[in-house]
Every structure is written in C-alpha cells, then in structure tokens.
Amino acid sequence: MYNKVYVEITNRCNMNCSFCHGHSRPPRQMSMEEFSLVLDRLAGHTQYIYYHLMGEPLTHPLLPTFIKLAGERGYKSILTTNGTLLHRRREELLSAGLHKVNLSMHSFEEGSDEAFADYLEQLATFAEAAANAGVIVVFRLWNKGFDKGRNEFALSVLRDKLSGEWVENTRGIRIREKLFVEAGDRFAWPDSNAPLQGEEVRCYGLKDQFGVLADGTVVPCCLDSDGILSLGNLFEEDVSAILSSPRAVKMVEGFRCGRATEELCRRCGYAQRFVR
Secondary structure (H helix, E strand, O other): OEOEEEEOOEOOOOOOOOOOOOOOOOOOEOOHHHHHHHHHHHOOOEOEEEOOOOOOHHHOOOHHHHHHHHHHOOOEEEEEEOOOOHHHHHHHHHOOOOOEEEEEHHHOOOOOHHHHHHHHHHHHHHHHHHHHOOOEEEEEEEEEOOOOOHHHHHHHHHHHHOOOOOEEOOOEEEEEOOEEEEEEEOOOOOOOOOOOOOOOOOOOEOOOEEEEOOOOEEEOOOOOOOOOOOOEEOOOOOHHHHHOOHHHHHHHHHHHOOOOOOHHHHOOOHHHHHOO
C-alpha cells in the first residue's frame, strides 16, 4: 500500500505563480469515465487520493462528484488548492466528503495588500466551516525567504479570524483541532536544465507515493510536471504492471541505496530535504 497517490484531474490552473515550475503539456482534464477507471485500478494500492500534480483542481467542474465517487469506493480525498476559487464552491465541496484541504497561501504572492487581506478572510471563512464539518485544514506557507513580509501579515489575519491555542510545533502551528499552519522553505523543482544537486539522492517517490497525470501517465512523484519519467499509462495498464516495470524497479533500488538512476532526479532540489 502506498501512503498516497497524486491524481491530476486537470493540468489547467487559474494562476501563474512565480514558484511553480509549470508544464508544457497540452491542456487536459480527466473525464468521469477516466477518473472512475483510475479509482478502479488504484484499489488496494492506496487509501488516500490527492487531487493535484499540476493544475488547480477547483477549475474542474466535476471535482465534488469525483470526491463523492472516491468516498463511495473507500478512498479519502485530500485537496491541495491555491484557494482563490473556494468561496464559489464551498458548500458543494463540504458536502462531498473531503478528508483534508491544504491551502497554499504562498500562491498569492502578487496583488495589493487589500486583495491579499480579502483572500485571507475568504480562506479563514472556509477553514472555519470545514473544521466544523470535520475536515482537516492546513494553511501552507512554503516560501521562507520569499514572502516579502506577507507571511506575518497572513498569520495576523488568521489569528484575528480563527480562535484556538495557536501553539507552535516542529512543522508550524496548531491552531486547534482540525486547523493547522505548515511552514517550509521554497524548493527547487526538478528540471532537465537545473544544476545537479549532489551525489546522494533520497526520495519517497515510488516508496510511499506516485502520481497519475491527466492523460493517465504514471510518474514516480508529484514533481514530474512534464511526465519525463513516464512509467506507463493507467488508462491502458494495471498499476501493478506499471510499478513493476524495469525502469520503476531500478529507480526504487537506486533510492534505497541513496542514488538516483534518472537524470531528472539528480536535479531535484526537493529530494535534498531527505538527505541526512
């Protein structure tokens, strides 16, 4: 069993964030039939579905239906979003059966302070309703050193809007039950033109996670934005066959020994977090 599988239901996004690597693939979103097939083929391989790799999942009109369908089949749904569209779809999302929502506040780096304050208030309103409905909400600030002073402002707005203990921990802040803030550094995405990151490479790709792009392509992790490390296609093959392919097995064995068998992995800044 894998801890999670990233399912990219759409590769379209309503924003163009400076930290995001982006992708060069044609715009695409999964149909109901394709998503249903993905759920069928992931059965027994994971309990948790994450609705992103690239793209903003809230741009997909069938997202609530997908979440309901996943729940009916025994999966727990985790949504990662820039949060800009939440106010439009709050009721349908909270009635769909979400398990957790990650709100990437570091997505909102541009725009006026007034617009940022309005955005934060909308996130806080959603978070309050979600927590009361039993949904875990995590406010993410993965942009240390790049926030232009906005992180402290964001926290001040949230403190004003959300009551709780606000206790710091190793990952950020526990506001209260179901509500958290998670802080982290901005990382360098893997890219064929990025500098090599060192001889030792360790990764959780294919160990506790893998991803499925909008066209069904299976990739080892959530950062392979262009599907360079394609292992197969879940629309055409069973997941067991894909993950037991020579390329996948070689990658797993390499990571176990602290080395990357793929050039792209040697150029991943995120993987360096796991090197000790």
